[in-house]
Amino acid sequence: MTREEYAISIFRQPPRHLNCAQTVCAAMGREDLVDAMKNCNAGKAPGGTCGALYAAVSISPEREEELRTIFTKTLGASTCAQLKAAHGVPCPHCVAAAVRALG
Numbered sequence: 001m002t003r004e005e006y007a008i009s010i011f012r013q014p015p016r017h018l019n020c021a022q023t024v025c026a027a028m029g030r031e032d033l034v035d036a037m038k039n040c041n042a043g044k045a046p047g048g049t050c051g052a053l054y055a056a057v058s059i060s061p062e063r064e065e066e067l068r069t070i071f072t073k074t075l076g077a078s079t080c081a082q083l084k085a086a087h088g089v090p091c092p093h094c095v096a097a098a099v100r101a102l103g
Contacts, residue, residue, distance in 0.1 A: 003027050007099045008092050020091050021051035021058075024098045030059050043080035050080050052091075052098035060102060070101040 001009070007027035010018060018026055018034070019041035025033040037055055045054035053071045057064045072078045074097045076087045083089040 004096045004099050007095050011092055011095050019051060020095050020098075021045065021055040023095050024052050024055035024102075025059065027095075027099050028059055028102055033058055045080070048079040048081055050078060050083055050094050050098075052094040053078055056098040056102050067098075067101050071097055074101070 004027075007023050010016070010026060011020070011023045012018065016022075016026075019037070021037035021040035022034045025031070025037055033055070037051065037058070040054050041051040045051045049057075050071070053068065056067050056071070060067065068078055075083060075089050075093065077083045077089075083094060
């Protein structure tokens with residue numbers, strides 16, 4: 001199973017019910033960041049950034065510009081509001097794109 005597939009398999013699933021940001025952290029083996037991402041979903045990450053993207057940048061801050069570029073090229077936007085309203089992108093796609101961007 002790839003990291004992307006693993007991420008999708010644990011997203012919002014019992015027993016943890018992880019949000020998008022927490023899922024990216026858990027899938028990338030960064031359990032130390034999972035609790036900090038508790039309120040970084042549904043447009044609540046700083047600047048309205050997609051929680052999955054925010055988590056990816058938190059994991060690898062030195063790659064922020066690269067991660068934002070890859071994510072935006074893949075999904076068409078970087079904020080939760082734009083992803084949902086303008087592009088109709090479902091959360092699992094955001095999680096997968098963030099994990100893929102991290103490599």
